[in-house]
Structure formats: C-alpha cells, structure tokens
Amino acid sequence: MKDQLEALRGAALEEIAQTADLRVLEDARVKYLGRKGRVTEILRGLAQVPAEERPAIGQIANAVKEAIGTAIDARKAGLEAEAEAHRASSEAVDLSLPGRHPRRGHMHVINQVTDEILDIFFELGFQVAAGPDVETEYYNFDSLNIRPDHPARDSHDTFFVKPGVVLRTHTSPVQMRVMERTQPPVAVVVPGRVYRVDYDASHSPMFNQIEGLLVDEGITFADLKGTLLMFIHRFFGKDTKMRLRPSFFPFTEPSAEVDISCTVCKGQGCRVCKNSGWLEILGCGMVNPEVFKYAKYDYGKYTGYAFGLGVDRIAMLRHAITSISHLYENDLRFLEQF
Ligand code: DAH
Numbered sequence: 001m002k003d004q005l006e007a008l009r010g011a012a013l014e015e016i017a018q019t020a021d022l023r024v025l026e027d028a029r030v031k032y033l034g035r036k037g038r039v040t041e042i043l044r045g046l047a048q049v050p051a052e053e054r055p056a057i058g059q060i061a062n063a064v065k066e067a068i069g070t071a072i073d074a075r076k077a078g079l080e081a082e083a084e085a086h087r088a089s090s091e092a093v094d095l096s097l098p099g100r101h102p103r104r105g106h107m108h109v110i111n112q113v114t115d116e117i118l119d120i121f122f123e124l125g126f127q128v129a130a131g132p133d134v135e136t137e138y139y140n141f142d143s144l145n146i147r148p149d150h151p152a153r154d155s156h157d158t159f160f161v162k163p164g165v166v167l168r169t170h171t172s173p174v175q176m177r178v179m180e181r182t183q184p185p186v187a188v189v190v191p192g193r194v195y196r197v198d199y200d201a202s203h204s205p206m207f208n209q210i211e212g213l214l215v216d217e218g219i220t221f222a223d224l225k226g227t228l229l230m231f232i233h234r235f236f237g238k239d240t241k242m243r244l245r246p247s248f249f250p251f252t253e254p255s256a257e258v259d260i261s262c263t264v265c266k267g268q269g270c271r272v273c274k275n276s277g278w279l280e281i282l283g284c285g286m287v288n289p290e291v292f293k294y295a296k297y298d299y300g301k302y303t304g305y306a307f308g309l310g311v312d313r314i315a316m317l318r319h320a321i322t323s324i325s326h327l328y329e330n331d332l333r334f335l336e337q338f
Contacts, residue, residue, distance in 0.1 A: 179295035215304030252285025282309035
C-alpha cells in the first residue's frame with residue numbers, strides 16, 4: 001500500500017505539472033483528493049493491513065494528499081499569473097499610436113437637394129410648414145376636392161392604415177392644414193415623405209415631395225409662372241427653358257405640368273428625356289375655389305397658386321442617378337459620392 005501511495009504521488013505531480021488549464025486542474029483535484037478520489041480508493045484496502053502498520057500508512061497517505069494539494073494550489077497560482085500577464089500585454093495601450101479619425105458623415109443627397117430648393121423659396125419669403133405622414137382621407141383627398149370615385153383613391157395607389165386613414169400620397173394635404181390655422185397672406189413650402197403602392201426603376205413606395213402654396217389678394221397665374229421660372233433658373237441654371245402643359249388636378253383650376261429643357265442633352269433629345277428634349281418636374285395650378293371652401297377662405301377675395309414637385313426625380317436628374325432605389329439602399333459607396 002505504501003508503494004501504491006508513492007506511485008500515485010508521482011503520477012499526480014507529473015499530471016499537475018503538465019496541466020495548462022484551470023478547469024482541468026480542478027478536475028485533477030477531484031480525481032485525486034475527492035471523496036471518491038484515488039487516495040480514498042487506495043485507503044479502502046486499509047482493513048487488510050495489520051493494525052500496527054496502519055498509523056504509518058495513514059501518515060504516508062496524509063503526506064501524499066498534502067503534496068498533491070500543494071502542487072495543485074501552486075500550479076493554479078502559476079496559471080492565473082500567466083493568464084493575467086497575457087491579458088496585460090494583449091490589452092496594453094500604445095499611447096504613441098496616432099488617433100483614429102471618426103468617420104465624418106454628411107447629409108443624404110435627398111436632404112441636400114431639399115435644402116437647396118427650400119433655400120430658393122425662403123429667399124422669396126416662403127416659410128416652411130409640415131404635416132403628418134399618416135393622414136386622414138379627409139385631408140389627403142376630400143378637402144382637396146378629390147371625390148370618392150377619383151382614380152387616385154384606388155387602393156392600388158394608396159396604403160391604407162385603417163378605414164379613413166392613409167399614408168399620405170402627396171404633400172398637398174398640408175395645404176389644407178396650413179389654411180385651417182392661418183389667414184392669408186399665406187406662403188409656405190412643405191417638404192415631406194409621401195407613399196404610394198408603386199415600385200420599379202423610377203418609383204419607390206416612399207418618396208419625397210415639396211409642396212408650395214401661396215394665397216393672397218390678386219394672385220394670378222402670371223405670379224405662378226414667374227416664381228417657377230425664377231426657381232428653375234436658380235436651381236438648374238439660367239439657360240434652362242421652361243414649358244407649361246395644360247393638365248388636371250382636382251385641387252387646382254386651371255392646372256399645368258411643368259417641363260424643363262433636358263439637363264442632359266440641352267433639348268437635343270437623349271435617353272433621359274426619351275428623345276423629347278423635355279423633362280417633367282412638377283405639377284401646379286391656381287387653387288380651386290372648392291378647396292378654399294373647405295378652408296373657409298373667402299374665395300371672392302383671395303386667389304392663390306400651388307405646386308408640387310418630386311425631390312427624388314430632381315435629385316436623380318441633377319446627379320444622373322439611374323435608379324431611384326439607389327437613394328434608399330443606404331450603400332455608403334453610393335452616398336459618399338454626394
Ligand atoms: N399633389 C400632386 C401629386 O402628388 C402634385 C401637385 C400638382 C401638387 C398640382 C400641387 C398642384 O400643389 O397644384 O401628384
């Protein structure tokens with residue numbers, strides 16, 4: 001039994017010396033010194049040992065236990081110190097390294113174009129106004145003289161939130177919200193997101209418009225045309241031509257669509273303008289007296305004009321962007337170009 005114990009000590013000390021992992025080391029402690037461990041196992045044979053030899057065996061057993069326990073504690077301390085040293089060196093901070101520059105962001109191209117357009121109207125005395133993206137059918141349609149049977153109400157175009165509530169399909173409802181809380185003279189521009197069930201290379205289900213509304217005594221179509229021409233010259237350049245085509249919108253009468261000479265081919269005809277030489281950029285008209293009735297404006301006294309332009313389309317024209325989806329994928333390789 002004495003030899004068995006001595007052999008166990010030798011084997012245990014060797015195993016402990018080779019252990020490089022704290023958890024394995026704890027396993028070794030259980031394996032040798034635990035209640036069902038090796039030392040206990042050997043001592044089970046003590047009954048067969050003559051009584052006078054037992055105290056000596058007991059002493060040896062205790063000495064072996066102590067030696068193994070001490071070895072494990074020492075190894076544990078060593079391993080912990082190693083781990084600490086490793087952590088200290090791997091997490092060390094080199095104070096002489098140059099700093100890392102935070103990446104500088106910038107405004108999204110849509111916001112840049114929006115601001116540029118708004119600034120031109122601010123100079124003319126327009127103020128900015130806003131309204132909710134989730135809008136009632138009353139503001140989005142009824143109060144703008146868009147009757148229930150108008151095709152724009154078709155569920156194919158409109159996202160319904162619940163009956164009577166939609167994601168606004170244009171920024172025009174803000175016209176009514178502004179008129180309800182302000183008396184003329186009114187001159188506002190309204191940037192905002194709008195939503196339609198539509199998705200292809202030139203349509204996104206969410207896109208951006210800027211609405212304009214001016215109401216006062218004696219406002220005429222000439223004021224509208226002059227303001228738009230000034231805007232177009234400022235934004236697209238003095239040599240850009242403007243063309244008005246008769247059109248229809250329920251909330252303006254008369255209504256027009258505004259084209260500019262193609263910014264790419266200067267009117268010669270190219271792929272962007274589909275060989276027409278012209279690009280449509282906005283819709284406009286004189287505010288329909290029906291709309292003034294909803295606003296409780298005196299339509300015998302006041303006249304006004306309104307317009308709505310698509311910011312995405314203008315941004316695409318300005319930067320020769322071929323697909324509207326580029327604007328919303330948030331790919332930094334694209335966005336950083338602007
Ligand atoms: N709301 C129209 C649209 O989204 C655009 C528009 C046309 C707005 C004429 C106007 C306007 O204010 O007078 O298609």
